[in-house]
Amino acid sequence: MLQNILVVGLGGFLGAIVRYGFSMVIPKQGLSTFPFSTLLVNLIGCLLIGLIFGFIAKQNLFNEKLFLFLTIGFCGSFTTFSTFSLDGFHLLSQGKWLSVLFYISISTIGGLFLVYLGHSLTKG
Secondary structure (H helix, E strand, O other): OHHHHHHHHHHHHHHHHHHHHHHHHOOOOOOOOOOHHHHHHHHHHHHHHHHHHHHHHHHOOOOHHHHHHHHHHHHHHHOOHHHHHHHHHHHHHOOOHHHHHHHHHHHHHHHHHHHHHHHHHOOO
């Protein structure tokens, strides 16, 4: 149990660092108030978790610690659903109804599609 907690924690530590790197490369402020950085990270994270899941299943390489490290730890920390929700709230509070609908739609539909794509790409 303690090993699993440490594995998830290490994955989360690394995922958070990579997420922070994205926020430095694609800042939220600038010409647009649209949260491109959060959208991009969430979509990449969905593709990544689909690839991980598909690869582990295809190769029959299930290892609990590796799975916990990559999915719950790294991907769970890298993707930013709570930030997604906060960004959506900010758009709503600014009265940007179309932007929030677009943001939510692309994030959820795009995310589901990219999980499917990532998983499908591993079936080769």
